[in-house]
Amino acid sequence: xxxxxxxxxxRSSPAEQTALLPKDIDExxxxxxxxxxxxxxxxxRIIGKExxxxxxxxxxxxxxxxxxxxxxTVSVLVVGRQSPEALATAAFAYMFAMASGWLxxxxxxxxxxxxxxxxxxxxxxxxxxxxxxxxAFVILGLFYxxxxxxxxxxxxxxxxxxxxxxxARDASRFLxxxxxxxxxxxxxxxxxxxxxxxxxxx
Amino acid sequence: xxxxxxxxxxxxxxxxxxxYLFVYTFKIGLLGAPLATGISYWLSFILLVLYARFVAGGxxxxxxxxxxxxxxxxxxxxxxxxxxxxxxxxxxKTNLTxxxxxxxx
Numbered sequence: 607x608x609x610x611x612x613x614x615x616x617r618s619s620p621a622e623q624t625a626l627l628p629k630d631i632d633e634x635x636x637x638x639x640x641x642x643x644x645x646x647x648x649x650x651r652i653i654g655k656e657x658x659x660x661x662x663x664x665x666x667x668x669x670x671x672x673x674x675x676x677x678x679t680v681s682v683l684v685v686g687r688q689s690p691e692a693l694a695t696a697a698f699a700y701m702f703a704m705a706s707g708w709l710x711x712x713x714x715x716x717x718x719x720x721x722x723x724x725x726x727x728x729x730x731x732x733x734x735x736x737x738x739x740x741x742a743f744v745i746l747g748l749f750y751x752x753x754x755x756x757x758x759x760x761x762x763x764x765x766x767x768x769x770x771x772x773x774a775r776d777a778s779r780f781l782x783x784x785x786x787x788x789x790x791x792x793x794x795x796x797x798x799x800x801x802x803x804x805x806x807x808x
Numbered sequence: 809x810x811x812x813x814x815x816x817x818x819x820x821x822x823x824x825x826x827x828y829l830f831v832y833t834f835k836i837g838l839l840g841a842p843l844a845t846g847i848s849y850w851l852s853f854i855l856l857v858l859y860a861r862f863v864a865g866g867x868x869x870x871x872x873x874x875x876x877x878x879x880x881x882x883x884x885x886x887x888x889x890x891x892x893x894x895x896x897x898x899x900x901k902t903n904l905t906x907x908x909x910x911x912x913x
Contacts, residue, residue, distance in 0.1 A: 666813060673816035677823045677848055684827040685841040692838050699842070705895075710887075713894030717886035733870030740876030741883050749887065776838060783839050787846020790853045797856040798812040801865045 678703075695773055699780035702760070703788065707753045711792040714746045715799050722803035739800045746792050754788070757781035811863070815855045823848035 678700045686693030718738060725734040756763075760781055764774035826847060830840030860866050 670813045680824045681841045681845045713891035714887040716890035732868045735868040736870045784842035787849045790850035794853040
């Protein structure tokens with residue numbers, strides 16, 4: 607389809623069946639055609655640029671999450687040197703913590719993302735962000751209460767699920783000791799989101 | 809890099825040291841591990857608060873107000889959906905499903 611027919615299509619009055627976009631409009635016109643070598647060269651440059659942007663952007667994020675998960679990974683490795691039973695208990699307890707308490711830290715704090723970016727850009731009062739952070743401390747703290755309740759009552763639960771007696775007992779005690787620290791993890795995530803919302807990346 | 813990463817660069821090695829000290833040197837045993845890791849989490853939080861207070865990010869903090877108790881329903885709904893969303897993803901990712909919970913070690 608050449609320019610003439612596109613123009614005539616645009617001039618003709620549209621009906622219900624008229625296509626919103628004329629067909630074949632993205633065919634290159636004469637001016638845009640590039641030489642074969644030129645295209646290859648350009649493509650390689652674009653791919654290289656894209657690749658370096660992706661690598662540069664992802665390395666800090668990979669580092670951040672590796673470090674964050676390293677806290678419990680290192681803990682399992684250190685205590686696991688004691689005995690195979692200790693290794694099994696620690697790994698099991700951290701796994702259970704991740705599937706319950708840590709979900710509040712990682713999932714619940716996404717509410718800050720949603721509300722904070724809107725308030726930081728849309729509101730005249732920057733301290734509204736501080737109020738959102740306080741609200742996160744209060745509400746996510748309340749979210750954590752039933753999780754801690756579950757952790758304290760986890761021994762019979764683990765036994766019902768078919769775990770051995772020693773593991774059910776030790777993993778439950780492990781979680782009871784971990785419970786206060788879990789709140790610190792949730793609040794750490796809240797602070798991270800609070801700083802991120804202000805663009806404090808540097 | 810983000811301030812959270814700087815903080816973790818300090819607390820992550822410290823966490824390894826604390827774990828070792830609590831489990832072996834102070835002979836607390838197995839329960840020394842969650843104690844040490846819990847302290848590391850709180851330390852990370854405190855360092856991030858200090859960053860916001862003394863480096864950058866303090867201007868959005870206006871002190872504690874009663875306003876934080878209002879409008880909590882919207883926040884709670886968003887947070888709950890966030891928990892479900894991340895939960896769905898990490899269950900798939902880490903194979904935490906039945907396989908781990910039900911298997912005997």
